Amino acid sequence: MNIPLRVLLVEDVSEDAELIVRELKRGGFAPDWLRVDNAKAMQSALEESKWDIVISDYSMPSFSGLNALEVLKRQKVQIPFIITSGTIGEQTAVEAMRAGADDFFLKQNIARLPLAIERELRDTVLRRKKLASETSLRETQARFHAFMNNAPMPAWIKDRDLHYVYVNAAQASFFGMSPAEMIGRDDFDLMSIGAAQNSRHHDEQVLASKESLSTQETIADEGLTARILNITRFPLKVDEGMPMVAGLAIDVTTQVHGEKNLKAANQRLQILSSSVIEVQERERQHLARGLHDDVGQSLTALKIMLQAAQKNDAENRHAKLQEGIELVSSILSQVRTLSLELRPPQLDNLGLVSALRWYVESKTSDDGLHGWFEHEGEISKLHPDIENTCFRIVQEAITNILRHARAGNIWVRLDKNESNLILRIRDDGKGFDVDKAREHAVRGNSFGLLNMEERALLVGGTMDIKSSPGSGVSIDVVLPFTPGIRELT
Incomplete structure (x- = not known):
């Protein structure tokens, strides 16, 4: 069975072209061929049809084999190119091969041409596969890098010695570096000793077990801010190379x-x-x-x-x-x-200022405890919920001071700005540890501090308390004129 073969012959002598075609038929091919003898005709033939091989005479009156080779190169197609000549020296043949020709023959040895064509066709198929594979690999790598460098979560690959061999932009940015600067480093170059030891331990677990591992770790970023990360590590092996460990991280600090x-x-x-x-x-x-x-x-x-x-x-x-x-x-x-x-009638009949003045004076008139109440500007009738919240906070605070503070003086001051009522309560007592008091409140051992804070929050206000052992207590409360809803945090 004859093998179909499309042949472009660059030849100025038609008899020589027919001789080549006859030898191809003898070699088992069924050639479909076209003869051209100048650059323009050759370029048109390459543009209009697909060819399996180009066979060119080395020397023609107005064209040459090297010129034909240049025309083929400009088309950027993978087609075997063979030069034939009646008289070609060894040096000339070497130059033709260096220029890109795949083979050359003297016309008196043309009988060897079919075997050479079979070889070149096989080599061309292999070259095309290799080129396609390399192109596909480059495209895959380009897509991989585009995906990873645009991914918002940090990602990395470490070698068997746990040095970084790949990091994406998010991972490098986390540590305030470029990806190139991180290659070759390990976690001890980037993290605190404790965090690095923890990371290394998890990496080694993955390499030993050959299974993925999910953990939650706290790592400081470039600004030394502690970030909480959910990290998934998994083993990675490329071809027959040494095993590596890869990782992905999601910042869950806010959550x-x-x-x-x-x-x-x-x-x-x-x-x-x-x-x-x-x-x-x-x-x-x-x-x-x-x-x-x-x-x-x-x-x-x-x-x-x-x-x-x-x-x-x-x-x-x-x-x-x-x-x-x-x-x-x-x-x-x-x-x-x-x-x-x-509920003091002053709060309903005379307003918040009179009720607070009466309460402070009535509760601090005995046992050597002195109380002062002050207010700035005119404070007219407020929303009942705001007045009640303000009064109850003062009531709770003074009750706590009388029970625990051993204070000699209490100061209560009421002010306002454009949109808020501002309450300040001070004493010169023994003070306390605020954090411990909050812990006691959370455990249910004491409700005073918690009650005051929640009262302020429930009408949209805030309360800030400062104290330490031996330094008295300072409470600052800001309440809106109209009750609002404030999210508990």
């Missing part, structure tokens, strides 16, 4: 902190709910005891006194009634005291 803050906020709310119930029960118990022990007993005594007065004569009745009037006055005083403790 982790958010989860911790949410958990803490939920815990505070649970504790606050419990404390609210406890405070309600305590207040109810106090109110019930006051009504029973003081008001109830006084009313019972009044009843007995009035019953006795009914039985007495007019002269003794008058004395009993006078005692009854005095007892009623005592009962009214007891009821007023209970009412003031529940």
Whole structure:
């Protein structure tokens, strides 16, 4: 069976062209051929058709084999090029091969041409496959680098000795370097000793187990800010080379902190709910005891006194009634005291400033404790929730100072700006560790500090407390004029 072969013959003598075609047929080919003898005709033939091989005479009156070779090169196609000549010297043949010719023959040895063509066709197929493979590899590498360098998460590859052999732009940027600067380094060049040891341990686990590993690690970035990273490492082996370890990281710092803050906020709310119930029960118990022990007993005594007065004569009745009037006055005083403790009427009738002044003065008039209340500018009637929150925070703060601070002086100041009410509470007592107090509050051991903070948060305000052992306490509260909702953090 003859092998189809498309041949472009660059030859000025038609008889020589036919001789070549005859030899190809003898060699088992079925040639489909075209003869050209100048550059323009050859270029047109290359542009209009596909050819398996080009066979060119070395020397022609107006053209040459080397000129034909240049025309073929300009087309940038992979086609074998063979030169034939009636008289060609060895030096000339060498120059032709250096110029890019695949083979050359003297016309008197043309019988060897079919074998040479078979060889060149096989070599051309191999060259085309190699070129296609190299092109595909370059395209794959280009896509890989484009993907990795535009990926927002850090990625890297380390060799068996755990030195970086590849990093993407995000990984290099994390450490404030370029990818080229990181190649050849290890984690001890980039991280703290503890973080580097931890990373190396995980890398070695992956290499030993040949399995992927997911961890969460804290690593400082270029600005020495601790970042929390979810890292996935996996073994990597290229061809028959030594095993390597690759990794991908996702920065979850914000999410982790958010989860911790949410958990803490939920815990505070649970504790606050419990404390609210406890405070309600305590207040109810106090109110019930006051009504029973003081008001109830006084009313019972009044009843007995009035019953006795009914039985007495007019002269003794008058004395009993006078005692009854005095007892009623005592009962009214007891009821007023209970009412003031529940909610001072000044807060409703005269406003926040008068209520705070009365409370500070009434609570600091005994036991050598001095209290001062100040306010700046006119503070008109505010939203009831804001006034109540402000009063309760002062009430809670002074109660805590009286119980624990051993202070000699308390200062309460109320100011305002364009949109906020500003409350400042100070004492010169023994102070305390704020962080420890918060821990006690979270564990449910103490509710005072937590109650004040939550009261401010629930109307959209903030509270900042500063203290340390031996330095007194400073509380700054900022409340809006109108209650708002502020996210717990």
